[in-house]
Amino acid sequence: MFKRSAMVLLASISLGAAAADDAKVKALLKQADDYRLAIASGRVDTEVRSFKGDTLDKTRLYAVYLKPGRRSLVLFRTASERGQKMLMLGDDYWLMMPASQRPLRITAMQKLLGEASTGDIATMTWSEDYDGSVSGEETIDGQACLKLDLVGQRKGVSYPRIVLYLAKKDRHPVQAELYVASDKLAKLARFRMGEVGGRRQVTVMTLVDHLQKERSTEVHYLSRTDKSLSDDYFNPAFLVRADLPQ
Amino acid sequence: MPESPYRQRRLLGSVVALMIGCMSQQARAEEDASAAFGWTTRVIAEARDARVGSAFSAGLPLTGFGRDRFRVEQELRGRSGPVSLLLIATESGQEGNKPAGRLVAHEAYADLDIGGERFSVGKKVLSGDVAYGFRPIDVLQRESRLQLAPTSLEGIPMLSWDNFSTDGAWSLVIANPGHQRRGVAREDGSVALKLYRHEGMADIHGVLRHSRRLGVELGGAVSVVPGEALELHASLLQQRRGERLVPLADGAGGAQLLNADAALAVETPANPRKALVGGTWTTEAGYSLLGEVWWDGTAPDAADWQRLYRQSAQRAAMLGLPGVPAAAVAGASAASLRIFDQGNLLRRGVLARLAWSDSASGWSASLDLLGSLNDGGRTLTAAVAWQGERLRFDAGLRRYGGPGDSAFGLLPDRTAAFVGLSLAY
Structure with a gap:
């Protein structure tokens, strides 16, 4: 009887600890997200x-409209891509080409292979997509960091596994290792x-x-505004209309 | 029709005026976020290798078939407020003809929000389907697919009332308002209801159209993404009436064979269907494989192509016979070539497309094999492209093959190639 009670107690403690750890990781990710987006919905020029x-x-220019519920609309603004749009609703993706009048439903893999991997610019938060644990501490570029091992909670995330380093001091993101489905460091x-x-x-x-040698990308966040779009704009059928702010 | 030098100068003047307008608009666009225009210059060179001993040889000089050599396009695309524009000025050259120029508004329409209801009015491209090689429910635009160096689509006059909900949409479209039945189907007046619904991993499309020529057409299409790398799609259209061009009936006499007006007949099959199924598999390494098979109940069948083959041979054999004017043979032969103007030539088609792209370097390549399950004809197309900061390069080579009495075996071209450069501003 005592043994059984002790086991139940231990299990409860361990479950409680896991839940607390989970909540702690979520809180850390939320803090890190605030350094990247800081607004629940709005426009980010990139x-x-x-x-x-x-x-x-x-050099490529994009305007990204974000809405709660993992919704984002990317407008391509560079001369050679002008008129293209990409819509992401959770794990579902559509690409609209200017010469076409019907948005193309595309797979997560096609999104990942797109120009400049638009997933990298349209995904501005980790807390909604990832969960994991704090696996230790490391020093990156002289900064003491918390090391988080994160696993994607949805099938459509560009990187199913991320190792994220947050500054211990204020939790701002310092470095992230992004792994593709085959668990290669991408x-x-x-x-x-x-x-x-x-x-x-x-x-x-x-x-x-890391998959293509000598290649690197800088994503410059030019502006973040709370300029929002109505829900209509996040309907795939709406992409055929041209009345979108450029 | 060749344009006069005066008309070409006027076109050039219009283009310059548009460029100036565009530039000033671009300057204003810095302040007004709702205005944005882009300019693209394209140069495309084409070459063809004619089929030796083609039964259509006598008629070819009377057609533009296989004679396109180059085109230079100046494209202005963008919008200001609710008005969208796509203007293209083209200077094109055909073998044996002086270069000709034209300026066409491919799109000029306004998206309007009136009392909370959304409307579009003007000239707009309305093509679309979930499929790639053949599009059964593209009943408004009727786009010809799989062209080697396609020109930009030209929109059709339209008025639409659009409604959007969280997961769906519907549009009531009046195409070519005021038209009844015109020379070609895409210019007919029609009314259509288009439906869309996003249901989990699936996109569902529906269309119901009525026109005087074809009666009621009812279609549906679905695109499903069951995994991270796989997309599956299907499209189906049921028509009340169809329409297709076919050669003269068997047993035609010499006089009929030499009558250009009778070289082809319009058949109107009752209740034809068009259907397609396909899918795309994409890998992490940048490769994708697309496969599609389709049925088109309004395309000529193997017997039609065999009949065309026999009649073309009969016409060719009449050349030089006493009392047979060479002009009549040439005219009838040229007229029969219009059968290739139909958007889809295959009753039962199959397409396999292997593509590769690397967004980091900008290079992409593809290999398409298009086959007819009816008559054994086939085309093999290889294409390569590079996209830089503003410059784009495209090149492609297509080879037609198969039995001599198949659709692709009958084509007067054996090989076609193109090289294109475009610069976006």
Whole structure:
């Protein structure tokens, strides 16, 4: 009887500890997210600079509209891509080409292979998509960091596994190792902080490609505004209409 | 029809005026986020290798078949407020003809929000389906698919009332308002109801259209994404009436064979169906494999192509016979080539497409095998493209093959190729 009670107690303690750990990780991710987005819905203007070695290869401009419920709409603004749109509703994705009048339903893999991997710019939060544990502490570039092992909670995430390093001091993201479905390290992300509107925010995310040598990408967050779109704009059928803010 | 030098100068003037307007608009766009225009210049060179001994040889000089050599396009695309524009000025060259120019508004329409209801009015491209190689429910635009170096689609006059909910939408579309029945189906007046619903992993599309020519057409399509790498799709159309061009009936006499007006007949099959199933598999390494099979109850069947083969041979054999004017043979032969103008030539088609792309380097390549399950004809197309910051390069090579009495075996071309460069501003 005593043995059984002790086992139940131990199990309860361990479940309670796991739940507390889970809540702690969620809280850490939420804090880290606030450095990347800081608004529940709005528009983020992004410039993506692709490098071949140290040479700037391409520059791309995007406007990303975000809504709660893992909804995002990416408008391609560079001359060679103007008119393209990508809509992401949870794990479902659509691509609209300017010459077409019906949005193409695309797979997560096709989204990942797209230009500049638009998933990298349209996904601005970790707390809704990932869960995991704090697996230790490490020093990255002289900063004491918490190391988080994260696993995607949804099938459509671009990177099913992430190892994330958050500054111990204020929980801002410092580095992330992004792994694709085959568990290969695809990209190493570094985060540069700056002052935006009096707030400390991520201003640049640098992605070093590990699958393609000599390739890297800088994602510059040019502006974040609370300019929101109505729900209609996040309907795939709406993509054929041109009355979207550019 | 070749354009006069005066008309070409006027076109050039219009293009320059548009460019100036576009640039000033672009400057204003810095302040007005609702205005955005882009300019693209495209240069495309084409070459063809004619089939030696084609039974259509006598008629070819009377057609534009296989004679496109180049085109230079200046494209203005964008919008200002609710108005969207796609203007293309084209200078094209055909073998044996002087270059010709034209300026066409491919799209010019307004998206309006009136009293909470959404409308679109103007000239707009209305093509669409979930499929790639053949699109059964593309009943409004009737786009020809799988062209080697396609020109931009030209929209059709339309008025639509659009309604959007969280997971769905419907549109009531009046296409070519005021038209009844015109020379070609896409210019007919029609009314259509389009439905859309997003249900979990599936996109469901429906269309109901009525036109005087074809009566009621009812279609549905679905695209499903059951996994991270796999997409499956299907599309089905049931028509009250169909329409297709077929060769003269068997047993035609010499006079009929030489009558250009009678070289082809319009058949109107009752209750034809069009159906397609397919899917795409994409890998992490950037490869994708697309496969589709389809049935088109309005496409010519193997017997039609065999009949065309026999009649073309009969016409060719009449050349040089006493009392047979060469012009009549050429005219009838040229007229019979219009059978290839139909959007889809295959009653039962199969398409396999292997593609690769690398967004980091900008390179992509594809290999398409299109086959007829009816007559054994086939085409093999290889294409490569590179997309840079503003510059894009495209090149493609297509080879037609199969039995001489198959659709692709009958084509006067044996090989076609193109190279294109475009620059976006």
